[in-house]
Amino acid sequence: xxxxxxxxxxxxxxxxxxxxxxxxxxxxxxxxxxxxxxxxxxxxxxxxxxxxxxxxxxxxxxxxxxxxxxxxxxxxxxxxxxxxxxxxxxxxxxxxxxxxxxxxxxxxxxxxxxxxxxxxxxxxxxxxxxxxxxxxxxxxxxxxxxxxxxxxxxxxxxxxxxxxxxxxxxxxxxxxxxxxxxxxxxx
Numbered sequence: 001x002x003x004x005x006x007x008x009x010x011x012x013x014x015x016x017x018x019x020x021x022x023x024x025x026x027x028x029x030x031x032x033x034x035x036x037x038x039x040x041x042x043x044x045x046x047x048x049x050x051x052x053x054x055x056x057x058x059x060x061x062x063x064x065x066x067x068x069x070x071x072x073x074x075x076x077x078x079x080x081x082x083x084x085x086x087x088x089x090x091x092x093x094x095x096x097x098x099x100x101x102x103x104x105x106x107x108x109x110x111x112x113x114x115x116x117x118x119x120x121x122x123x124x125x126x127x128x129x130x131x132x133x134x135x136x137x138x139x140x141x142x143x144x145x146x147x148x149x150x151x152x153x154x155x156x157x158x159x160x161x162x163x164x165x166x167x168x169x170x171x172x173x174x175x176x177x178x179x180x181x182x183x184x185x186x187x
Contacts (some may be wrong), residue, residue: 005056008080011063012038021059043067047079055080061090064119065110074126075176078158086131090153091119093135116152123154127162127172131155 004024009017012027015036025037028051032040041048043063058080067073077087094113114122120130135149164171173179 006054006082007057007059008051008055009038010058010060010077010080011043011066012036017059017061043073044069047076052079053082056082056085058085058087060087062092064089065091065112065114067112070112070122071126072178074123074128075172075178078127078176081158084157086155086157087128088153088155089119089123090136090151093149093152114152119152119154123156127159128156129159131157 004022007021007025009015009021009025009027012018012029015027015033015038018025018027018037027033027036027038028041028043029038030040030042032038044067058077060077064070064073081087091114092110093115116133116135120133123130132155133153135152162172168181170178170180
């Protein structure tokens with residue numbers, strides 16, 4: 001990666017990660033903070049025109065588990081990316097076999113619960129290719145020990161001209177919005 005790339009800290013909070021990103025990088029959060037280069041944005045809203053195709057890397061740490069509609073959210077964040085841009089998603093892992101191991105994953109405001117398999121399936125269903133998956137929790141063995149880690153992440157890039165399979169009852173229009181096929185479903 002180049003040092004001068006423009007990063008977007010999506011779900012920037014207090015701007016902690018922005019300090020480590022290039023000068024042209026910016027953050028988005030529910031509450032904006034102009035002093036920290038964080039703009040206000042509701043994560044279930046459309047991407048503002050001025051921010052479309054403006055970012056090399058979208059950093060999204062501990063946010064997707066809070067988003068009501070993660071599939072639509074993933075479709076929407078593609079709009080931030082420049083050609084060849086990537087997204088880095090980090091989230092807590094919920095372990096079904098023993099959900100009490102990492103109690104942080106069961107926070108009251110989490111509406112989605114992922115393990116590495118379901119996170120990868122979710123991003124693939126939204127038209128992303130997984131470039132890397134693992135955990136930052138065990139640096140040297142991140143890919144091999146991800147299945148027991150408290151935190152997981154994926155590095156993904158959009159599949160160009162992604163479209164749902166022919167058998168699907170929906171398709172993406174020219175703007176990347178979900179549309180439903182006009183079909184007689186036997187009703």
